Amino acid sequence: MSQLLKNYDLERLAISTVASHTALQILRGAKKYGFRTIAVARGEAVAQFYRQFPFIDEVWVGDFANFRKTAEKLAANNAVFIPHGSYVEYVGWRQALEAPVPTLGCRELLRWEADQFKKMSLLEKAGIPIPRIYKTAEEVEGPVIVKLFGAKGGRGYFVARDRRELAERLKRVTEDYIIQEYLFGVPAYYHYFSSPVYSRLEIFGADIRYESNVDGRTFGWAEPTFVVVGNLPMVLRESLLPTIYTYGVQFLKAVEEAVGCKLAGPFCLESIIKDDMSIVVFEFSGRIVAGTNIYMGYGSPYSVLYFDKPMDMGERIAHEIKEAVKRGKIEHLFT
Numbered sequence: 001m002s003q004l005l006k007n008y009d010l011e012r013l014a015i016s017t018v019a020s021h022t023a024l025q026i027l028r029g030a031k032k033y034g035f036r037t038i039a040v041a042r043g044e045a046v047a048q049f050y051r052q053f054p055f056i057d058e059v060w061v062g063d064f065a066n067f068r069k070t071a072e073k074l075a076a077n078n079a080v081f082i083p084h085g086s087y088v089e090y091v092g093w094r095q096a097l098e099a100p101v102p103t104l105g106c107r108e109l110l111r112w113e114a115d116q117f118k119k120m121s122l123l124e125k126a127g128i129p130i131p132r133i134y135k136t137a138e139e140v141e142g143p144v145i146v147k148l149f150g151a152k153g154g155r156g157y158f159v160a161r162d163r164r165e166l167a168e169r170l171k172r173v174t175e176d177y178i179i180q181e182y183l184f185g186v187p188a189y190y191h192y193f194s195s196p197v198y199s200r201l202e203i204f205g206a207d208i209r210y211e212s213n214v215d216g217r218t219f220g221w222a223e224p225t226f227v228v229v230g231n232l233p234m235v236l237r238e239s240l241l242p243t244i245y246t247y248g249v250q251f252l253k254a255v256e257e258a259v260g261c262k263l264a265g266p267f268c269l270e271s272i273i274k275d276d277m278s279i280v281v282f283e284f285s286g287r288i289v290a291g292t293n294i295y296m297g298y299g300s301p302y303s304v305l306y307f308d309k310p311m312d313m314g315e316r317i318a319h320e321i322k323e324a325v326k327r328g329k330i331e332h333l334f335t
């Protein structure tokens, strides 16, 4: 990618992404910092929606089954690409790994994210507390949550109270899955920004997901389900911040050592905080998460600590790219 970037006109960079997930935030931020902006939509109806926003210069309809062509066109248009969850869902991690367009962050992480066991092993390597993982149903002690490998946005998870209930439910499962200890506590998702420009990790904000039916008015009548329908802002007890920051630093170190790249840009650790205030991380995202949308337009509480002005994640990304261009560090951001 650094070879590809060498052919770019860095004074006329475009910032591009897929029209979904956090695209509005990313492209609005990019335009504020003076970049050309491109959204790639899945279908004409979606494209129409995005065309109403003046901060998006071009809206294309892309072929996600064969993304290579779109990626080549983006590169030909001097565009860098910001990946997010919907992009990976639409094109699949293999295509995302190979798309010939400079992509923010560490692409190789996608391979680790695609396999729930690999994913948890990376957190473990980082020395971050994780839930107990059971290899077989026979080993299970206490309540568990089962995650199917193809699960998206919390859909495809189920819980079982004990070994017997689990064995019964697993009879109907045909896909790969992971069995995790069910953690009791409150969920909390931490947003970070890893900055090659300032050589630092920034803590950006936090959110909680709003999930059917665990957060719904089900009166105990419905099965717990974890389908994400939105996100709620959260400020953390300040005494938790040093630990959360340390876990972020440890995660970056593990990515560098085990995956072999320095992760630049946004990422997220997803946790349960137990009633003894310990934090157990059950998931990570090596890219921007939709939970950052809650700060769109008015900025996150912690961004003021670094810049003395609020920024949302879209603005933070654009700021980094602009400064990286100025300081000759652009190849540190993209893979």
Ligand code: AMP
Pocket: 131, 145, 153, 154, 157, 180, 181, 182, 183, 184, 187, 209, 211, 226, 270, 272, 282, 283
């Ligand atoms: P995920 O898609 O992995 O972010 O998880 C979706 C939701 O499942 C989370 O927001 C939590 O509410 C819940 N969850 C996931 N893993 C666990 C766990 N090990 N213990 C308790 N709840 C969990």
